[in-house]
Amino acid sequence: MSEAHQALCIAMVGLPARGKSTLAQKIQDGLAADGVRAAIFNNGEMRRALDRNDTTAPDFYHPANTEAAGVREKIAALNIQRAREFLRDGGQVAILDATNVSRKRREFVERQMHDIPLLFLECFNEDEEILEENILQKARLSEFAHLETRQATASFKKRIEYYRRLFCPLGEERNFIRQDSFLNTIHAIQILDRIPYFEQLRDLLVTDFVPNLYVARHGTSVFNLENRVGGDSPLAQAGHQQAKRLAATFRDTPLSMVFTSTRRRTRQTAAYVLEAQQTAPPLYSMELFDEIDCGICEEMDYEEVKRRRPDVHRGRVEDKYNFVYPGGEGYRNMRARIERGVRKALYLSGGSRHILIIGHRAVNRLILSYFLYRRPADVPYLYIPQDRYFHISCAQNERRIRLRPLLS
Amino acid sequence: MSEAHQALCIAMVGLPARGKSTLAQKIQDGLAADGVRAAIFNNGEMRRALDRNDTTAPDFYHPANTEAAGVREKIAALNIQRAREFLRDGGQVAILDATNVSRKRREFVERQMHDIPLLFLECFNEDEEILEENILQKARLSEFAHLETRQATASFKKRIEYYRRLFCPLGEERNFIRQDSFLNTIHAIQILDRIPYFEQLRDLLVTDFVPNLYVARHGTSVFNLENRVGGDSPLAQAGHQQAKRLAATFRDTPLSMVFTSTRRRTRQTAAYVLEAQQTAPPLYSMELFDEIDCGICEEMDYEEVKRRRPDVHRGRVEDKYNFVYPGGEGYRNMRARIERGVRKALYLSGGSRHILIIGHRAVNRLILSYFLYRRPADVPYLYIPQDRYFHISCAQNERRIRLRPLLS
Numbered sequence: 001m002s003e004a005h006q007a008l009c010i011a012m013v014g015l016p017a018r019g020k021s022t023l024a025q026k027i028q029d030g031l032a033a034d035g036v037r038a039a040i041f042n043n044g045e046m047r048r049a050l051d052r053n054d055t056t057a058p059d060f061y062h063p064a065n066t067e068a069a070g071v072r073e074k075i076a077a078l079n080i081q082r083a084r085e086f087l088r089d090g091g092q093v094a095i096l097d098a099t100n101v102s103r104k105r106r107e108f109v110e111r112q113m114h115d116i117p118l119l120f121l122e123c124f125n126e127d128e129e130i131l132e133e134n135i136l137q138k139a140r141l142s143e144f145a146h147l148e149t150r151q152a153t154a155s156f157k158k159r160i161e162y163y164r165r166l167f168c169p170l171g172e173e174r175n176f177i178r179q180d181s182f183l184n185t186i187h188a189i190q191i192l193d194r195i196p197y198f199e200q201l202r203d204l205l206v207t208d209f210v211p212n213l214y215v216a217r218h219g220t221s222v223f224n225l226e227n228r229v230g231g232d233s234p235l236a237q238a239g240h241q242q243a244k245r246l247a248a249t250f251r252d253t254p255l256s257m258v259f260t261s262t263r264r265r266t267r268q269t270a271a272y273v274l275e276a277q278q279t280a281p282p283l284y285s286m287e288l289f290d291e292i293d294c295g296i297c298e299e300m301d302y303e304e305v306k307r308r309r310p311d312v313h314r315g316r317v318e319d320k321y322n323f324v325y326p327g328g329e330g331y332r333n334m335r336a337r338i339e340r341g342v343r344k345a346l347y348l349s350g351g352s353r354h355i356l357i358i359g360h361r362a363v364n365r366l367i368l369s370y371f372l373y374r375r376p377a378d379v380p381y382l383y384i385p386q387d388r389y390f391h392i393s394c395a396q397n398e399r400r401i402r403l404r405p406l407l408s
Numbered sequence: 409m410s411e412a413h414q415a416l417c418i419a420m421v422g423l424p425a426r427g428k429s430t431l432a433q434k435i436q437d438g439l440a441a442d443g444v445r446a447a448i449f450n451n452g453e454m455r456r457a458l459d460r461n462d463t464t465a466p467d468f469y470h471p472a473n474t475e476a477a478g479v480r481e482k483i484a485a486l487n488i489q490r491a492r493e494f495l496r497d498g499g500q501v502a503i504l505d506a507t508n509v510s511r512k513r514r515e516f517v518e519r520q521m522h523d524i525p526l527l528f529l530e531c532f533n534e535d536e537e538i539l540e541e542n543i544l545q546k547a548r549l550s551e552f553a554h555l556e557t558r559q560a561t562a563s564f565k566k567r568i569e570y571y572r573r574l575f576c577p578l579g580e581e582r583n584f585i586r587q588d589s590f591l592n593t594i595h596a597i598q599i600l601d602r603i604p605y606f607e608q609l610r611d612l613l614v615t616d617f618v619p620n621l622y623v624a625r626h627g628t629s630v631f632n633l634e635n636r637v638g639g640d641s642p643l644a645q646a647g648h649q650q651a652k653r654l655a656a657t658f659r660d661t662p663l664s665m666v667f668t669s670t671r672r673r674t675r676q677t678a679a680y681v682l683e684a685q686q687t688a689p690p691l692y693s694m695e696l697f698d699e700i701d702c703g704i705c706e707e708m709d710y711e712e713v714k715r716r717r718p719d720v721h722r723g724r725v726e727d728k729y730n731f732v733y734p735g736g737e738g739y740r741n742m743r744a745r746i747e748r749g750v751r752k753a754l755y756l757s758g759g760s761r762h763i764l765i766i767g768h769r770a771v772n773r774l775i776l777s778y779f780l781y782r783r784p785a786d787v788p789y790l791y792i793p794q795d796r797y798f799h800i801s802c803a804q805n806e807r808r809i810r811l812r813p814l815l816s
Contacts, residue, residue: 199791200791200793371780373780373781374614377594378614397812400807401807402805403804403805
């Protein structure tokens, strides 16, 4: 039998609000693009479809509530049965989208899937801010429509707490992957059986899917004109004009979210963009996208740096990538922060069609080098014009980065 | 005056056959894509257009031949004059494409361009194989049509030798860049004046321009079927079928060059491709593209590795990117070799529209990661299917990488 007709079962593992469903969807979409038939069997959806109104309340998830536990077991069993039918009828990859936090539940899955290769895929996420945001999004689901947001959030957190009591780390399972669903990194992996589609899946798990990410620079600032670094100066007159052109360029592109740094020059630029949109998208101003911290050189102009700190000038000329401003940052040690910012923007925007980041020169260089390879020595010299923007789109089968002009 | 109307003169520097004209052309094209008017003033072309038949012979370049030196000086002066006229009439960047190896000649350029920002750009290349190839290409120029290739090559080498005697390293010039024209890296840089378009140029110099690079894997080999690593096994039956599909896929794409490793499985795959082309392109089988050297594990199957060398198995599972096979290679230390291979393929193929590399799994992963950024930990798991190929195209304004199916 060729690989094309082999069956695989993937069982998700993880506390609520850890991005399991998003990852399951990404796997389904990624495999579909490759011609592999995958389907998701989601316990939560089935529970919400039940004709009872107590499954939202935390009590339904209390470990001592045996009646509710029985209902949840039945749902799990039913979904596993449906997954087996799907695989029997020519389906290739069945994804069980459920918490599967207890060893007992996972043993049950193992028994039911004893004749099919089985891979457990745990999602975890230790970023508090992302977690809060996810919980807030859950609280907006219709099942919480009868509660106020604060109550809904509290209720959902209690549910998480009950699941946490049952949580047993992966380890006894033959095949498993532990994935940081926020950073898109794999933290542990054990594969003892032959897992069909594994090469594809391994790559898929860490691949960013980005429909359309636009990366622009703030308009010319007062400090730009004065050749000064860092600081928090507002836009100069020319910068306002560039911001208007940026806004006009995206007028007919419905942006779902706009991200800036916390600096005035990026937020002022964003204001024009939001204003020009039919429906103003939410704006996230993140420190993660703040410009390189020039330490003791903040607000100096380049001539001043040369005169007062010839060591800094020399260090930058000799090896700009590895140079670190005294008391500040350098490209090399800024990289992780920017990667985190990009991941956060992508995570928060989910599968949004269009998102825009308005950043700074060094920031945008590092955003770009998250998508395209450049030698470290060349990264600090990437060309980031103020009157153009980058258009980035990525999937497993295509990655494309374009530098495009603003409308004039 | 806005930057758009500022003038710049770039004077190339370097011995013959170091890629000066190719780089000058790349600068002109790159700037043109950005709406900047650049023009090349090539001394060699002007010399060849002269109505005299002795400018090909080495004697014309002998330092003691004062009459010829006078002719060459006149050509230089005339080109500088034309460059100044171009800049006066609205041109933005004039590129003086000449050897400019002596300090005296460069002083002359400095005097003539005293009122225009002037950047010296040296091309050097220390790769003997590339140099030989370049000289061979020069020997095929029409100016050597009256000589046999061996004579033409010798004549050209003598000319280089005469230039070498005059060569004076850059250092006294105010603004200069020394570029390794083969590796596309910048080795020294000094900028004392304000150089218009500098940010653009700095990035352009190290940017690869690749119209269409196709990267495919050899068809399934006998060792692939036996799960064995390394070795030099031929294609299996399925591999011959895949190679035929690869050939059919590219039947109507006129390939200028095909590159393989020195291994049988890539050369056998290439044979089908060459056969199917209307005009068979030259084939380069390069050790630089040989598969990862598995050292003491060469020809073992994965089970054998696990049993006989559990340390190797563990090392690969724990950190595949940094793991090095005892007596062999690892991803990390293979990276420079593959980068060199890619650069060589791009350099040899010049601006060819279509080139194909038929590589191996680990090789292709590293070729891909030369163009797109992946975390080092993820590089050894990039998905490289045998029945698909990557289509890569790059310019300063766009970089695109697609995974495409073979014709079935």
